[in-house]
Amino acid sequence: MDHGETKRSIMHIAEQFLADKLSNRKQLGNLRQLRTVDHSVDFSSNDYLGLARSTELNKIIQGNYELIQPKRNGSGGSRLLSGNTSFSEELEEYLAHLFQSEASLLFNSGYAANTALLSTIPQKGDTILYDELSHASAKDGIRLSFANRYAFRHNNLNDLEHKLKKAIGRIYIFVESVYSMDGDIAPLEQIIQLSQKYNSALIVDEAHSTGIYGKNGNGLCCEKELEQQVFARIHTFGKAMGIHGACVVGSKVLKDFLINFSRPFIYTTAMNNHSLLAIHSAFNFLEKNHHLKKELQKKVSYFNLLLSDTFGEDELYHHIPSKSPIQALIIQGNEKVKNVSNVLQEKGLDVRPILSPTVKKGQERLRICLHTFNSEKEIQKLFLEMKSAVQAIQ
Template sequence: MNQAENFLQQKLKERVDKGLLRKLTNLSLPIDFCSNDYLGFARSSTLNELIEEHIFNLKPHFNGSGGSRLLSGNHPYTEETEQFIADFHHAETGLIFNSGYDANIGLLSSIPQRGDTIITDELIHASLIDGARLSHAERYKFKHNDLIDLEQKLKVAKGIIYVVVESVYSMDGDLAPLQKISILCKLYNAHLIVDEAHATGVIGKKGKGLVVKLGLESDVFARIVTFGKAIGTHGAIILGSQSLRNYLINFARSFIYTTAAPLHNIVAINCAYQLLANGDETNQIIKKIDLYNHLINDLDLSIIPSKSAIQTILFSGSEKARNAAKNLQDNGFDVKAILSPTVQEGKERLRICLHTYNKDEEIINLVHHLKVLSKHE
């Protein structure tokens, strides 16, 4: 066995010994409380029909784009879609990337320079962390949603300062105190970057996100909106000024050096936004969230309060979280345990995602089973 193969097997064995080995599964359970399809767009027949209609009218000549946006992969429809989405979110303009990961990597690896400072909430997504690591800027983390700690980091920051947060955190489901963070950024001349991945479609009127809900559009340097969650498709867009868009086209490597998404995918994104703009799905998901929160308050479980579609039950240890998830899965609920290193050791959890298609009785039944679990904790 060569050294590289030995290294791979040793690292995998360490995961097995700790009970943390990740595996791909095809587990399909009848009641979805796991996926990020908050508004049901990924399974929507209405959206599917709208996409087919637009594809028929547009009649794209190719199955794929054939190259990057800077070569053969650009299309007027793509640019129209970018502006349509930017207008929806009250932004000047935007640039579509192939995924949220690509967007975050491209943004943070290209803009902050040597001598600048990136300050991130300790719970930001891995893609934001990786993007920051690829830059040559100084990096600091502040304690989650801790304004005092953030200000301490701002006081020692140098160069152009970027503060990076999520509006809704993907594992805790809680919201960032964006108004107060924005005030601090203004005080220290810092530039605020907000990932709205889990706020889009859920938070604010028509799901325009927390930034729009709070009226902070002009105070945010860049927003990242992803399409693979509530929008039910695939890809992401970075929203901001025309200068930001032009800069990313010229310097974001994850945009420049990748094949553009096929036009079929852009049509799906455009149609999903039409559905969001004209539908009532955001109000529907808010009702489901309110029902769950009303019911869960009576249980003796460790929870993180959340007004988002992401709800969390904390367990002290991987085995307890895994056993709780198996109990729910045995009863038909698709709920996953989130273990370290995805979350901090000792804060393993059940991550429960609510959807417009979850029937009220399914939510009531889920909480009933959680009540049973709480008695054995």
């Protein structure tokens, strides 16, 4: 065998391995595939307030962008090199003020912010206790850390306390204010009491509460006036704010530490000015359009009303109680939930199935996201179609 042939056969072995893994996934019914967004009714995006699709906001962003000088297409480097501009610093000041914290530090995404914070702050010998339903980005950050790590049962204060009693070193607790898959809310007041009792630092991921809770969308911790008792918060801008990117808010010393030690901050190209301006414009827009938050809450109440009217006591599936725009209907089994979702898609309703292993086996679900722009008629249609699709698979 010559060198070329050896190389080809190594590639063949590697690709065969990948193909086998994919085919195994297909057999299990959980193969992930990309698809482009069509024109069906959006019950799946995180664009809760309709800002991602707002032509009005788009015009404001373009108008503001016309005014800035100099125009650069990209930032040209990381924040520590050529990628730092007055726009990033002004935006960080604005965000620190908005989120009522001493300082804020921008990241290119919530994924980067969570991996940065969790891999960098807890050290060897410390302990991280995290809710079992925490987002993958938090779990990845935790895996990168050298600290001890334990999951506690979802929103379960007894289990958290049990684990706090055994924790060693500096202790960090990680929770989400609104859970991305279940749409339910963390009992923040009680978690803070526990964090104080056991002298631990609380980190709250506000990805799904940013924009929809608190004054000008500053999140659930601020709405409940708890922000001073939280060590760090993560706010993302790709969900209700309709743009992309994220920030970590906390003390100045936390910010300086992340700038010095966090690899996802140091070794990446900074956001360009257009993105920074878009984030700033989206918060200004929200400030002038308070009605959006109320409009969203109306849609959530309407959904919950129809839910009890349509399914009553004899549930064909289990609904996780939620007052947030994220609603989860458990339909056990990848095949079943995919069938229901396919029927809904055929009827022009974009509702995505969440399969195991993204969620635990037995917790497969339709994840329904509600938006300001979903009409009552569309929500009615959703229930009608869901009821017949679910009955058909029984």
